[in-house]
Amino acid sequence: MSTQQAEPESQEAPEDPEMKGAESPAAEQQKGGGMVDEQAEKEAELEGETVHIKVFRYDPEVEGKQEPRFDDFHVPFTKGMTVLDSVMYARDEYDSSLTFRHSCRQAVCGSDAFFVNGKQRLGCKTQISDLEQPVRIEPLPHQEVVKDLVVDMDHFYDQMHAVEPYFQDEDTPETDALEEQRQSPENREKIKMSSRCIWCGACMSSCNIAAGDNEYLGPAAINKAYKFAMDDREGEEIKEHRLRILEQEHGVWRCQTQFSCTEVCPKDIPLTEHIQELKREAVKKNLKFW
Ligand code: SF4
Numbered sequence: 001m002s003t004q005q006a007e008p009e010s011q012e013a014p015e016d017p018e019m020k021g022a023e024s025p026a027a028e029q030q031k032g033g034g035m036v037d038e039q040a041e042k043e044a045e046l047e048g049e050t051v052h053i054k055v056f057r058y059d060p061e062v063e064g065k066q067e068p069r070f071d072d073f074h075v076p077f078t079k080g081m082t083v084l085d086s087v088m089y090a091r092d093e094y095d096s097s098l099t100f101r102h103s104c105r106q107a108v109c110g111s112d113a114f115f116v117n118g119k120q121r122l123g124c125k126t127q128i129s130d131l132e133q134p135v136r137i138e139p140l141p142h143q144e145v146v147k148d149l150v151v152d153m154d155h156f157y158d159q160m161h162a163v164e165p166y167f168q169d170e171d172t173p174e175t176d177a178l179e180e181q182r183q184s185p186e187n188r189e190k191i192k193m194s195s196r197c198i199w200c201g202a203c204m205s206s207c208n209i210a211a212g213d214n215e216y217l218g219p220a221a222i223n224k225a226y227k228f229a230m231d232d233r234e235g236e237e238i239k240e241h242r243l244r245i246l247e248q249e250h251g252v253w254r255c256q257t258q259f260s261c262t263e264v265c266p267k268d269i270p271l272t273e274h275i276q277e278l279k280r281e282a283v284k285k286n287l288k289f290w
């Protein structure tokens with residue numbers, strides 16, 4: 001394919017692809033306003049109503065309750081109610097044995113990833129008014145259930161630790177001579193998205209490959225490795241070491257670019273893109289020219 005460009009016929013500034021399809025600030029504002037209106041409308045419809053939630057229950061320790069089941073709760077709707085708010089209400093007002101994890105309530109701690117209406121979502125980031133009723137709330141699939149909505153995260157954490165998720169630099173001076181490790185703004189920009197991970201496990205739970213291969217590192221761990229492998233402050237030797245971990249049998253090559261992890265990540269991390277980039281890095285590392 002020729003790379004020669006035809007001379008432009010007019011001298012008008014070429015269209016900026018970044019701006020293509022972009023709307024004027026006024027139009028953007030109107031669009032944003034439209035979304036706010038839509039949300040307000042949905043909430044107004046639910047005002048004074050109760051929300052029907054169906055919550056997965058399983059308690060292996062209580063005799064007669066070992067069989068998984070769904071319990072129905074009708075929770076009074078309040079403005080801005082999230083899925084987490086609804087299960088908290090059910091626990092506080094109807095059944096104190098209902099068990100789930102939560103902490104920050106602002107999409108930071110990553111402890112309340114559930115399977116809501118057939119999709120991995122963060123409870124505190126999901127508005128009840130956006131969901132079809134009854135809202136079905138289950139534990140993350142492909143993880144062992146400990147109790148009700150609580151799953152065993154040990155395997156997920158093991159995979160995260162397997163990629164050595166900490167900064168390593170062969171030139172780092174002795175502790176008493178440590179200096180600030182500066183990073184360029186461009187490099188910071190490159191790894192910015194990967195550093196948003198809150199270890200919620202939603203991506204791993206959505207991944208078909210991880211479901212079938214228990215040793216697969218999984219999207220979250222690979223993304224964590226990406227954060228360090230792309231950090232310019234780490235040396236070439238460490239980068240090679242990281243790529244060796246990633247290109248092993250259960251590493252990046254197991255990914256079949258199904259994008260399910262990217263679709264469910266509550267922090268909008270482009271996981272599949274990062275995995276693809278690491279595959280390219282691994283190929284480059286192994287290319288030899290004689
Ligand atoms: S990559 Fe996204 S979905 Fe996966 S653990 Fe991190 S925040 Fe959660």
Ligand code: FES
Nearest residue numbers: 104105109110124
């Ligand atoms: S409660 Fe912390 S992320 Fe939802």
